[in-house]
Amino acid sequence: AQSVTQLDSQVPVFEEAPVELRCNYSSSVSVYLFWYVQYPNQGLQLLLKYLSGSTLVKGINGFEAEFNKSQTSFHLRKPSVHISDTAEYFCAVSRLFGNEKLTFGTGTRLTIIP
């Protein structure tokens, strides 16, 4: 079975500062990796995903993530955050084969300080 660890439950960041949200995964087989975002009182939506190929993945709203197989990590980054980025961010993993299900991390709440 696969699992996901999001190391920070809350991350406060000043507006226009860079941010990194950390995600590590564990799996005995190859995986697909995802970041989802949940704005207040809404469902989740996909930010970006890594399926194969280039390890640097770009997503919506200026976010990007880098897949590091040796460190089993998929950290999310943004060079300059805005108030509108205030949300909860979830890292998720699915197996390469038999990939019907996603396993989510516990989430990181990003708070932007004006």
Next chain:
Amino acid sequence: DAGITQSPRHKVTETGTPVTLRCHQTENHRYMYWYRQDPGHGLRLIHYSYGVKDTDKGEVSDGYSVSRSKTEDFLLTLESATSSQTSVYFCAISESGAYYEQYFGPGTRLTVT
């Protein structure tokens, strides 16, 4: 936005009563999922469906059952609600498994008193 609706959006019920939550999609996607979201736990999969009448358990399926008699509808039933089932429930849909993006509904906040 993907066409996913959940009903009801809010519900308060008493311990021991049955509760059914409905997820309805207009996208004709094959896969449908039920998750619960709790602080400190993220999202946990309850059940999912990979076609009409085809369902399977997730990691927290005890106390829940599901049914899918039509492509567009996926029902989650709590046979006898308990306070530990107080949560926010999300439905999601996907064209073909987790490889594809999952689209989430707006959620149902369920309180069991």
